[in-house]
Each structure stands twice: as structure tokens, then as C-alpha cells.
Amino acid sequence: MEQNVTEQNLTESSLLATFTGYPEAQRLVDRMSDDGFPVESVRIVGEGVRTVEQVTGxxxxxxxxxxxxxxxxxxxxxxxxxxxxxxxxxxxxxxxxxxxxxxxxxxxxxxxxxxxxxxxxxxxxxxxTLQAQRYEVHVDKARAAEAARYVL
Structure with missing residues (x-):
């Protein structure tokens, strides 16, 4: 299994879209999944991650x-x-x-x-909680052209 993880990390990816919130990135990947796109080649990457502590009382x-x-x-x-x-x-x-x-x-x-x-x-x-400044949706380069139709 560790070999599979290493191979997955070495796979070159292409930036498909950037969003300011996680729900938008999730909706894109969900739409791709609903349409039958092989979402195993998709990653949602949070950039600029920070911790936020909300005082409750x-x-x-x-x-x-x-x-x-x-x-x-x-x-x-x-x-x-x-x-x-x-x-x-x-x-x-x-x-x-x-x-x-x-x-x-x-x-x-x-x-x-x-x-x-x-x-x-x-x-x-x-x-x-953890928050990110932006969320990027990446897809393996081999599927980048096929995935591009979902962001148009």
C-alpha cells in the first residue's frame, strides 16, 4: 500500500480550478463524480492553511x-x-x-x-478549526484535457 501512496504523490497534476471556499471545490468534484469522471485522479488542495480558534465563552x-x-x-x-x-x-x-x-x-x-x-x-x-485561504482542484495531467470541460 505504501508503494501506491508514493506513486500517487509522484503523479504530475494540473491545476483545474481555484476557489475561495471548500464547498465550491467540493461541488465541482461532486459534479465530476456524478458525470462519471474518474475522480480518483482528482485532489482538493488547501493552500495557506491556518488555525482559527473561536472563543465560545x-x-x-x-x-x-x-x-x-x-x-x-x-x-x-x-x-x-x-x-x-x-x-x-x-x-x-x-x-x-x-x-x-x-x-x-x-x-x-x-x-x-x-x-x-x-x-x-x-x-x-x-x-x-483549520481554514485555508484558497482551495485548488488538481487533476492528473493525463486527464487534464478531459476534466477541463467541467470548469467552463
């Missing part, structure tokens, strides 16, 4: 504990379901509920302690 000890409780509750439910496989009758519901509450409690404790231990160094929550 202030992180307090209470919010950290709440986020930890939610994560812990999900983990508790998972553990409860796994142990529930070995439980007969209606006892599995109690096992699930107890696991949920124990997971939520310890998740809240760990969330609170984790935030408290930073001593205010990061008092906000955020979501990080």
Missing part, C-alpha cells in the same frame, strides 16, 4: 464541573451498559442509573479540579 469552575459531569455521565452509562450485559432482570436499570450518577459525580470532580489547577491560565472555552 468564559470557562468558570462551575462550567468546568458541569462539562465534566456530562462527560462522566456518558462514561458511566457506557460502563453501566457493559456491566448490564451480565445482569438479569430489571436490576440492569438500577445498575445503569447508579453508573450514570457515579460517572457524573466523578466527572464533575475531575472537571472542577482540572480547571482549578490551571489557576486562571485559560479561563475560556473554544473550538479550533
Amino acid at each position: 468564559r470557562m468558570t469552575r462551575g462550567r468546568a464541573a458541569l462539562a465534566g459531569a456530562v462527560s462522566g455521565a456518558w462514561f458511566g452509562v457506557l460502563i453501566g451498559l457493559l456491566f448490564g450485559l451480565f445482569t438479569a432482570g430489571a436490576a440492569w436499570i438500577w445498575l445503569l442509573l447508579i453508573s450514570l450518577f457515579i460517572g457524573a459525580f466523578w466527572g464533575a470532580v475531575f472537571g472542577f479540579v482540572a480547571h482549578w489547577s490551571t489557576r486562571g491560565q485559560r479561563d475560556f472555552s473554544s473550538v479550533m
